[in-house]
Amino acid sequence: MVGIRHGHLRPGVVIDLKGIPDLRPAxxxxxxxxxxxxxxxxxxxxxxxxxxxxxxxxxEAARVVGSVQIRNxxxxxxxxxxxxxxxxxxxxLVALGASxxxxxxxxxxxxxxxxxxxxxxxxxxxxxxxxxAVRIPLPRRxxxxxxxxxxRRRALEISIVCVGASIELAPDGAIAAAGLGLGSVAAYTxxxxxxxxxxxxxxxxxxxxxxxxxxALTAATPIDDLRSKADYRRAMVPVLVSRAVAAAVTxxxxxxxxx
Amino acid sequence: xxxxxxxxxxxxxxxxxxxxxxxxRDGLGLTGSKECCVEGECGACTxxxxxxxxxxxxxxxxxxxxxxxxxxxxxxxDGLHPLQAAFLDHAAAQCGFCIPGQxxxxxxxxxxxPRPTIEQVxxxxxxNLCRCASYEQITHAVMDAAxxxxxx
Ligand SMILES: Cc1cc2nc3c(=O)[nH]c(=O)nc-3n(C[C@H](O)[C@H](O)[C@H](O)COP(=O)(O)OP(=O)(O)OC[C@H]3O[C@@H](n4cnc5c(N)ncnc54)[C@H](O)[C@@H]3O)c2cc1C
Ligand code: FES
Ligand code: FES
Numbered sequence: 264m265v266g267i268r269h270g271h272l273r274p275g276v277v278i279d280l281k282g283i284p285d286l287r288p289a290x291x292x293x294x295x296x297x298x299x300x301x302x303x304x305x306x307x308x309x310x311x312x313x314x315x316x317x318x319x320x321x322x323e324a325a326r327v328v329g330s331v332q333i334r335n336x337x338x339x340x341x342x343x344x345x346x347x348x349x350x351x352x353x354x355x356l357v358a359l360g361a362s363x364x365x366x367x368x369x370x371x372x373x374x375x376x377x378x379x380x381x382x383x384x385x386x387x388x389x390x391x392x393x394x395x396a397v398r399i400p401l402p403r404r405x406x407x408x409x410x411x412x413x414x415r416r417r418a419l420e421i422s423i424v425c426v427g428a429s430i431e432l433a434p435d436g437a438i439a440a441a442g443l444g445l446g447s448v449a450a451y452t453x454x455x456x457x458x459x460x461x462x463x464x465x466x467x468x469x470x471x472x473x474x475x476x477x478x479a480l481t482a483a484t485p486i487d488d489l490r491s492k493a494d495y496r497r498a499m500v501p502v503l504v505s506r507a508v509a510a511a512v513t514x515x516x517x518x519x520x521x522x
Numbered sequence: 523x524x525x526x527x528x529x530x531x532x533x534x535x536x537x538x539x540x541x542x543x544x545x546x547r548d549g550l551g552l553t554g555s556k557e558c559c560v561e562g563e564c565g566a567c568t569x570x571x572x573x574x575x576x577x578x579x580x581x582x583x584x585x586x587x588x589x590x591x592x593x594x595x596x597x598x599x600d601g602l603h604p605l606q607a608a609f610l611d612h613a614a615a616q617c618g619f620c621i622p623g624q625x626x627x628x629x630x631x632x633x634x635x636p637r638p639t640i641e642q643v644x645x646x647x648x649x650n651l652c653r654c655a656s657y658e659q660i661t662h663a664v665m666d667a668a669x670x671x672x673x674x
């Protein structure tokens with residue numbers, strides 16, 4: 264919209280997806296997963312208690328997108344399709360193992376979110392395809408998630424680095440599953456698979472978290488831009504990753520005690 | 523196209539690419555909503571759509587056909603709205619340019635959360651910039667309006 268407003272985007276046609284009844288705001292839980300429809304805005308997520316209970320990191324990320332005015336219009340699917348490397352909700356959605364549903368007159372396909380972005384502002388959508396929903400699987404074990412964003416001010420801030428972490432714990436307290444998404448450190452939101460591998464099977468001790476933080480750097484190819492130097496971003500990734508994982512672990516333990 | 527504005531249906535000619543702010547100001551003469559950054563940063567253009575505050579500079583008029591739209595002109599149609607009284611009490615308006623947007627965001631906040639904390643007020647109003655830096659007065663005016671102690 265900002266691009267249209269300033270005239271550097273001159274679309275021949277603008278399609279208002281908010282007018283399509285099938286895509287109206289809806290957050291539904293069925294068969295072990297949550298489906299969030301294309302027209303669901305950040306405010307809808309913030310107001311949903313089930314999302315807060317199962318995916319606290321998604322609320323944390325939705326809550327820092329722009330201002331209230333922006334969050335009342337910004338859809339989750341738009342935040343994904345916009346394909347900005349600095350977007351706030353994508354690292355969380357990658358960490359949670361989300362997938363997106365792409366629809367065209369030729370049919371429907373589901374693809375894992377970490378295969379959706381192909382390059383800077385480039386997505387796997389074919390001409391004629393649009394996203395109708397985001398799906399997030401419900402964790403099967405005690406789970407917790409967290410989102411951390413580093414910026415210079417609190418409101419209306421594009422992040423310097425942001426991290427989404429999701430952890431599932433085994434009965435013996437070891438990490439049974441881990442998801443880590445990184446924003447603002449590459450051409451698009453990336454998964455830190457090296458760090459995930461270090462976490463899975465290990466106990467969430469400080470040394471393990473620190474090692475995972477360092478390993479996350481292999482997924483980071485940051486650049487210098489007006490918000491930050493690449494070196495600073497590289498220095499912050501391990502810190503934010505280990506803190507986000509620690510917060511997710513704490514939540515997983517708390518959730519376990521409540522149920 | 524028919525827009526429902528401040529409780530009244532209004533017939534307007536709108537092209538597909540026209541933004542709500544421009545239709546309000548130029549098409550309907552409702553110039554209370556201000557034009558400033560036109561990119562969602564400042565909040566001067568804030569109006570309510572179905573009770574939620576949005577930046578009208580980033581909403582196409584065609585997107586809100588049929589939805590109830592409230593502009594600053596619709597606030598306090600029966601005398602001063604408590605928020606307006608509180609803004610006066612606190613002399614919150616300096617140059618006044620940002621005030622319509624500030625009032626609309628405050629209104630949306632109090633509709634959803636009638637007794638916010640001061641932190642919640644600051645958070646909810648973060649999308650409304652004030653060049654005159656009247657933030658303290660604005661924040662306290664909103665708190666007073668919430669407490670029902672304004673205009674006394
Ligand atoms: C002032 C301001 C501050 C902002 N701050 C932040 C911030 O702090 N953090 C952050 O993450 N983002 C921020 N944003 C970005 C923006 O709010 C989000 O990217 C938003 O979620 C986009 O959603 P939308 O529904 O408005 O999509 P649109 O803007 O309408 O669309 C965005 C892109 O996605 C495509 N698209 C939309 N829906 C679909 C679909 N269903 N299928 C296929 N393609 C689709 C569009 O064609 C377009 O290319 C900010 C924006 C503004 C204006
Ligand atoms: S004019 Fe719309 S947000 Fe500034
Ligand atoms: S009173 Fe002047 S901009 Fe706010």
